[in-house]
Amino acid sequence: MQKRDLKYLVSYAIPFIAIASLLLGGIWAFATVVFAFVVIPLVDLILPINSANLSESEETKKNNSSLFDYLLYANVPLQYSILGLFLYTVSFQTLQTYELIGFILSMGICNGVLGINVAHELGHRVNRFEQTLAKSLLLTSLFMHFFIEHNRGHHKNVATLFDPATAKVNQNIYSFFIQTISGSYLSAWKIQLDLLKKEGKSFFSLNNSMLNYHLIQLLFVTLIFLVFGSITLFIYLISALIGILLLETINYIEHYGLLRKINERGVYERVDVMHSWNANQTFGRIMLYELTRHSDHHYKPSRKYQILRNSDRSPQLPTGYPGMMLVSFFPPLFFHLMNNRVKHIND
Numbered sequence: 083m084q085k086r087d088l089k090y091l092v093s094y095a096i097p098f099i100a101i102a103s104l105l106l107g108g109i110w111a112f113a114t115v116v117f118a119f120v121v122i123p124l125v126d127l128i129l130p131i132n133s134a135n136l137s138e139s140e141e142t143k144k145n146n147s148s149l150f151d152y153l154l155y156a157n158v159p160l161q162y163s164i165l166g167l168f169l170y171t172v173s174f175q176t177l178q179t180y181e182l183i184g185f186i187l188s189m190g191i192c193n194g195v196l197g198i199n200v201a202h203e204l205g206h207r208v209n210r211f212e213q214t215l216a217k218s219l220l221l222t223s224l225f226m227h228f229f230i231e232h233n234r235g236h237h238k239n240v241a242t243l244f245d246p247a248t249a250k251v252n253q254n255i256y257s258f259f260i261q262t263i264s265g266s267y268l269s270a271w272k273i274q275l276d277l278l279k280k281e282g283k284s285f286f287s288l289n290n291s292m293l294n295y296h297l298i299q300l301l302f303v304t305l306i307f308l309v310f311g312s313i314t315l316f317i318y319l320i321s322a323l324i325g326i327l328l329l330e331t332i333n334y335i336e337h338y339g340l341l342r343k344i345n346e347r348g349v350y351e352r353v354d355v356m357h358s359w360n361a362n363q364t365f366g367r368i369m370l371y372e373l374t375r376h377s378d379h380h381y382k383p384s385r386k387y388q389i390l391r392n393s394d395r396s397p398q399l400p401t402g403y404p405g406m407m408l409v410s411f412f413p414p415l416f417f418h419l420m421n422n423r424v425k426h427i428n429d
Contacts, residue, residue: 087144090153090388092368096195097160100188104167107177111184114191123405126363133362133392141389150388151212154200154371158215161196164189165222172317173310186321193223193325195370199332203371203387205229217295221302223325226295227270235269237383241342241357242350247333248341251424254413255334262330328407335359335399335406336376339424355381355393356427362392363402374403397427 096118103113136144144150168189172182197219204216205228213229220226239245246265249258274292275285283289307315336358342350361367361374372387377396379385399406400419410416 111181114188125365126402129364131362132364135391144388157196157200173314189321190324194328197222198329223322224299231266231270234273249338251339255410331407355396360396361399366402
């Protein structure tokens with residue numbers, strides 16, 4: 083292990099700021115929001131872009147180091163601790179309206195960053211332990227079907243109109259939300275039913291993961307209702323939705339306008355590094371466990387986050403993910419920044 087490997091400890095800033103926010107209240111209720119969407123984008127603008135790749139020997143060492151796995155695993159108890167503190171705080175403390183809004187946004191950010199982003203990385207692992215951790219994190223946003231759709235649907239159909247996560251040129255993020263949330267859910271069901279049919283299993287089978295996920299999530303929200311009551315449950319559901327919307331905002335900027343070409347045989351070309359957007363901004367990369375090197379992730383999904391590569395052929399975003407997420411909520415500005423880049427890539 084090298085000292086520079088410890089840089090990923092910085093990714094714990096968001097959960098610990100969220101905990102401090104919940105404990106301190108007042109204006110600190112918005113500390114997580116300010117850090118995620120003001121501090122990180124500003125630091126990304128200040129720090130130099132790092133497009134360097136590891137050497138083969140460095141890749142081998144980092145790929146075999148368990149440190150990077152443990153850094154991911156620690157997010158599971160952290161996420162559930164934050165969720166427990168959040169539910170307790172909004173249930174039993176007297177809060178000002180602005181504090182409640184800040185806490186909901188903070189929890190939503192944790193649902194997106196710890197809950198779904200880390201689950202995304204662990205969900206690509208092949209062993210059951212890590213996949214179970216991924217599903218437990220997805221549970222906190224009630225988004226367990228992502229495990230099926232992302233691995234069996236999104237990675238197969240990326241950069242095609244068959245993928246609900248492909249945003250068309252000039253499609254604003256608000257219509258994209260409707261497309262991707264509904265489309266991904268329906269796609270997960272289709273994938274599951276096709277698997278059951280192929281395996282000769284019935285709908286009411288233990289092999290029906292989608293049914294299992296719904297039952298687990300129903301038990302989860304029932305538990306919250308019984309312990310904390312209906313108002314807290316409603317507040318929690320808002321935070322879960324925010325986590326989902328953060329994920330889909332990332333999907334929007336990762337896959338905006340990029341389409342694979344159809345070859346002479348009438349099938350889509352192989353997924354390559356030019357079929358999703360990349361960002362090498364240093365701070366955002368570390369905070370999101372290298373998610374921003376998304377081009378290489380789609381090119382080789384089995385590659386662990388710590389050894390993802392940059393390619394000169396990958397389309398590059400104008401700024402890091404947090405900054406682009408903010409810009410995406412202003413469609414004219416987003417189109418102004420992105421459409422010429424899309425045209426250049428697709429031509």
